[in-house]
Amino acid sequence: MKSLSQSQLKRLTAVHGWSGTVLGLLLYAVVATGTVAVFAHEIAEWSVGGAKNHAPLAGDLDGKVRPIAERMTKGYLEEIAIWATAKGDLNVFPHAHARNPESGKIENYGTLFRLDGTTGAELARNEGFVFTKPEWFEASALEDFLVDLHVQLYVPRPWGLILTGILGLSMMAAGVTGFLMHRHLIRDLFVAARPGNRLVTARDRHVLAASWGLLFAFLLGFTGSFFSFAATVSLPLISQVAFGGDQKAMRETLYEPAVTPDPRPAALADLDAVIARSTALTGTPVRFLVVDHYGRADARINLWHMPPQGTLAWVRNVFDGTDGRFLGVKPRVGRQPSAGNALYELIWPLHTGDFAGPLSKAVWVGLGAAMCYVILSGMQLWVRRREEAALWRGFGRAVTITAYGLPFAMTAAAYGFFLSLPAADPFYWTPMGFVLGALACIAVGAFAGDGSGLIQRFRRLLGAACIVLPIVRMAMGGLDWADAVAQGQGAVLSFDLMFLVLGVLLFRWATRQPHGRPAGDPLPEPAE
Amino acid sequence: MTERLRRALDARPRLTRWLLAGPGAVAAALLFAMAMPIWLPKGAAGIDNIVFPLILVPLIWAVVFVYACVEESLLRCVAVICGTAAVCGLTAAMAFTGWI
Amino acid sequence: MSILAIVAAVAASTAALAYLALGNAKRRRVFGLPPLERKAWQTWLAISGVLAPAVFLLNSGGGAGFVVWCGAVSVTGWGLAAMTPTKPIVPRRRNGGGTKPDAAQSSGP
Numbered sequence: 001m002k003s004l005s006q007s008q009l010k011r012l013t014a015v016h017g018w019s020g021t022v023l024g025l026l027l028y029a030v031v032a033t034g035t036v037a038v039f040a041h042e043i044a045e046w047s048v049g050g051a052k053n054h055a056p057l058a059g060d061l062d063g064k065v066r067p068i069a070e071r072m073t074k075g076y077l078e079e080i081a082i083w084a085t086a087k088g089d090l091n092v093f094p095h096a097h098a099r100n101p102e103s104g105k106i107e108n109y110g111t112l113f114r115l116d117g118t119t120g121a122e123l124a125r126n127e128g129f130v131f132t133k134p135e136w137f138e139a140s141a142l143e144d145f146l147v148d149l150h151v152q153l154y155v156p157r158p159w160g161l162i163l164t165g166i167l168g169l170s171m172m173a174a175g176v177t178g179f180l181m182h183r184h185l186i187r188d189l190f191v192a193a194r195p196g197n198r199l200v201t202a203r204d205r206h207v208l209a210a211s212w213g214l215l216f217a218f219l220l221g222f223t224g225s226f227f228s229f230a231a232t233v234s235l236p237l238i239s240q241v242a243f244g245g246d247q248k249a250m251r252e253t254l255y256e257p258a259v260t261p262d263p264r265p266a267a268l269a270d271l272d273a274v275i276a277r278s279t280a281l282t283g284t285p286v287r288f289l290v291v292d293h294y295g296r297a298d299a300r301i302n303l304w305h306m307p308p309q310g311t312l313a314w315v316r317n318v319f320d321g322t323d324g325r326f327l328g329v330k331p332r333v334g335r336q337p338s339a340g341n342a343l344y345e346l347i348w349p350l351h352t353g354d355f356a357g358p359l360s361k362a363v364w365v366g367l368g369a370a371m372c373y374v375i376l377s378g379m380q381l382w383v384r385r386r387e388e389a390a391l392w393r394g395f396g397r398a399v400t401i402t403a404y405g406l407p408f409a410m411t412a413a414a415y416g417f418f419l420s421l422p423a424a425d426p427f428y429w430t431p432m433g434f435v436l437g438a439l440a441c442i443a444v445g446a447f448a449g450d451g452s453g454l455i456q457r458f459r460r461l462l463g464a465a466c467i468v469l470p471i472v473r474m475a476m477g478g479l480d481w482a483d484a485v486a487q488g489q490g491a492v493l494s495f496d497l498m499f500l501v502l503g504v505l506l507f508r509w510a511t512r513q514p515h516g517r518p519a520g521d522p523l524p525e526p527a528e
Numbered sequence: 529m530t531e532r533l534r535r536a537l538d539a540r541p542r543l544t545r546w547l548l549a550g551p552g553a554v555a556a557a558l559l560f561a562m563a564m565p566i567w568l569p570k571g572a573a574g575i576d577n578i579v580f581p582l583i584l585v586p587l588i589w590a591v592v593f594v595y596a597c598v599e600e601s602l603l604r605c606v607a608v609i610c611g612t613a614a615v616c617g618l619t620a621a622m623a624f625t626g627w628i
Numbered sequence: 629m630s631i632l633a634i635v636a637a638v639a640a641s642t643a644a645l646a647y648l649a650l651g652n653a654k655r656r657r658v659f660g661l662p663p664l665e666r667k668a669w670q671t672w673l674a675i676s677g678v679l680a681p682a683v684f685l686l687n688s689g690g691g692a693g694f695v696v697w698c699g700a701v702s703v704t705g706w707g708l709a710a711m712t713p714t715k716p717i718v719p720r721r722r723n724g725g726g727t728k729p730d731a732a733q734s735s736g737p
Contacts, residue, residue, distance in 0.1 A: 004598070008600065012597055012598065168586065169589060169590070173590065173594070176590055180594070188654065189652075190652035191709070192709060192710055192711060205710075209706055212705050216699060216702055222586050229585060229586065233585075234561060237558055238578060240624055241565055241566065241620045242565040253574065308690070309630075309692075310689035310691075311690030311692055312690065312691050312695060331573065333575050335573055336572055337572065339572075339576055340571055340576035340579030340580055341573060341579070349692075353699070355692050357631070359696060360696045360699075363700045363703065
C-alpha cells in the first residue's frame with residue numbers, strides 16, 4: 001500500500017468513489033434488503049401469525065403423503081417434494097420435468113397439494129409450473145417480496161440477477177480499492193471519529209466502519225455475485241467447455257446421484273421410520289424431503305437437514321426407497337466428498353448466516369447493518385467533498401431519502417401485506433405497499449424542509465410506522481400476544497417487540513441532537 | 529510496432545483503462561474460468577475442475593480489475609489482459625470443438 | 629460447540645479488544661488523552677487474548693463457531709472503536725472502578 005504511486009492512488013480513489021456514487025444507492029438497497037432477508041423465514045412466520053405446527057415433517061408424514069402418491073398418475077411420480085410452509089402447513093408436490101414454453105427451460109411441472117400440517121386435510125391444490133407461482137407454495141407474500149427484492153431487485157430474470165451480481169462485484173471492488181487506498185489500516189483500527197462536523201469526521205466514520213467490515217464486505221460481495229452469476233452466466237459458459245453444452249451430462253455429474261434404473265413396481269419404505277433414522281444420524285431436523293421414483297424398485301428418499309451443531313453446511317442423507325437402507329450422505333455437488341464440494345457448501349452459510357440458528361443470523365444482521373453504514377457514510381463523504389455544487393447537494397438529498405425511504409418502504413410493504421390479508425391479494429398489495437411507501441418518502445424528501453428537519457421528519461415517520469405495525473397486524477386478525485405466549489410463537493412476539501423498540505428508539509433519535517452526524521444524517525446546509 | 533502501439537495507448541490513457549477494467553476484465557475473467565476445466569485436476573469426485581472456476585469467477589474478475597487499475601504501463605496491461613484472454617479463449621474454443 | 633461457548637469466546641475477544649482500544653496510542657493522541665505507558669508484551673498478550681478464543685473455536689468444532697466469531701468480532705470491534713472516549717471513561721479509569729483490564733494500570737504515575 002505504501003508502494004503505490006500517486007497516479008495509482010488517484011486512479012483507485014476515482015474508481016472507489018465513482019463506483020460507490022454510481023452504484024451506491026442500488027448497493028444500499030441490495031444490502032439493506034439482504035440484512036432483513038437474513039431473518040426471512042422468521043419474518044414469514046411472524047407475518048402469518050406463527051406456525052400452527054413447528055415440525056410437520058416429524059409427525060405422521062407417511063399417512064399424509066402415501067394416499068396422495070397412490071392416486072397420482074405415474075408421470076408425476078418422478079419426484080415428490082415435501083416441505084413445510086411458514087404457517088406449519090405441508091406442501092406435497094408430485095411432479096415431472098417439462099419444458100416451460102414461457103421460459104423455454106426445463107422446470108418442475110406437477111400438482112401441488114397444500115395440507116394441514118397436523119391433520120393432513122387438503123387445504124389447496126394447484127397444477128402447473130408451480131415454482132413460477134409464489135402464491136401457490138409460499139405462505140407469506142411479505143417474505144417472498146423481501147427475498148425477491150434482495151436477490152434481483154424485483155427486476156425479471158436474468159436481468160435482475162445480473163444487476164445484483166454487478167453490485168456484488170462493485171462491493172468487492174470497493175473493498176479492495178478501499179483497502180489499497182488506506183495506508184494505516186491497522187494503526188487507525190481504534191481511532192473513533194474525531195468530534196465535530198468536519199470533513200475529517202465524516203471520513204473517520206466511513207474508514208473506521210469500512211476497516212472493521214472489510215473482510216465481510218468482500219466475502220458477502222463475492223458470495224452474492226457468485227449466486228447471481230453462477231446459473232445465469234458462469235455455469236452455462238463453463239459447461240460449454242466442460243460438457244460441450246450437454247446440460248444433462250452436466251446435471252448428472254454435478255447434482256444427480258448415480259442410480260441404476262429399475263422400473264419394477266415396489267412399495268415405498270415407511271417414510272416416518274426413514275425420517276426418524278435420518279434425524280438420529282444427523283442430529284438436526286429435516287427441512288426438505290424428496291422421494292424419487294415413488295412406487296419403483298429404484299426409489300430413493302432424500303432428506304435435507306439443517307447443519308449439525310458446530311458445522312456450516314446442510315446435510316443431504318439418501319435412503320433406499322424400498323427397504324429404507326441408509327445409502328450415505330450426498331455431497332452438494334459430485335457423488336463423493338471433494339475439495340470442490342467443501343468450498344461449494346460454504347457459500348450459502350457464509351452469505352446468509354443460516355447455520356447456527358438465531359445467533360449466526362443476528363451476527364449477519366449486524367454485519368449487514370455495518371455494510372449499510374459504510375455505504376451511506378461513503379456516499380455522504382463523497383458529497384461533502386463537493387457540497388459547493390448544487391448537483392451534489394441534490395445527490396446528498398437523494399442519499400438521505402433513500403437511506404430512510406428504503407426501510408420505510410419495506411415497512412409499507414408489510415402494511416400492504418397485513419391490510420390486504422383479509423380481503424385482497426397480498427401478493428399484489430405487498431409490492432404495491434412498497435411502491436407507495438417509497439413514493440411517499442420521495443414526496444416528503446422533495447417537498448419538506450432541508451437539512452436536519454428532513455431527517456427528523458423521516459425518523460418520526462419511520463418510528464411511527466414501526467410502532468403502529470404490530471397493532472395493524474393484530475387488528476387484521478393476527479395472533480395476539482397472549483395467544484402467542486400460550487402457543488410458544490417466539491417469532492410473532494419478538495418481531496412485534498422489536499418493531500416497538502425500534503419505533504421508540506427512532507422517536508428518541510429524532511428529538512436528540514447528535515454530537516456528530518450518524519448514518520443517514522443530513523448534509524449540512526450550504527453556507528449562506 | 530511495439531513503440532507505435534505504446535504511443536497509441538498513451539494517447540488515450542483513460543479510454544484504454546476504461547476498456548481494460550470494464551469489458552476487458554469481464555471477458556478475461558470469463559475466458560480464464562472457461563479454460564480452467566481443461567487444466568485443473570478433476571479431484572476425488574471428478575467435479576473440482578468445474579466447481580472451482582464456477583465459484584472463483586468473481587474473484588478472478590476482482591484480480592483482473594484491480595490489476596487494470598493499478599498497472600502503470602498501459603502496454604504491459606494490454607499485453608497481460610489481452611494475452612491471457614486470447615490464450616484462454618483459444619484453449620476453451622479448442623476444447624469446445626473437440627481438438628483437445 | 630454450544631452457543632454459550634461461542635458467546636463466551638466473542639465476549640473474551642471483545643474484552644481484549646476493549647483493552648487494546650483503551651490503550652491505543654493514536655486513539656489517545658487524537659482525543660487529547662495522555663498516553664498509557666504499556667509494555668510491548670502487554671499489547672501482544674492482549675492481541676493473543678483477542679485471537680485465542682478463535683483458535684479454541686476453530687479447534688473444537690466444525691468451523692461454525694469460528695465463522696460466527698469472525699462476524700461478531702467485526703461488529704463488536706467496530707462498535708468499541710467507534711465509541712468516542714468521553715469524560716465518564718476517564719474518572720472511572722482513575723478510580724480503578726472500571727471493569728476493563730487496564731483500569732488499574734492506567735492510574736500509574
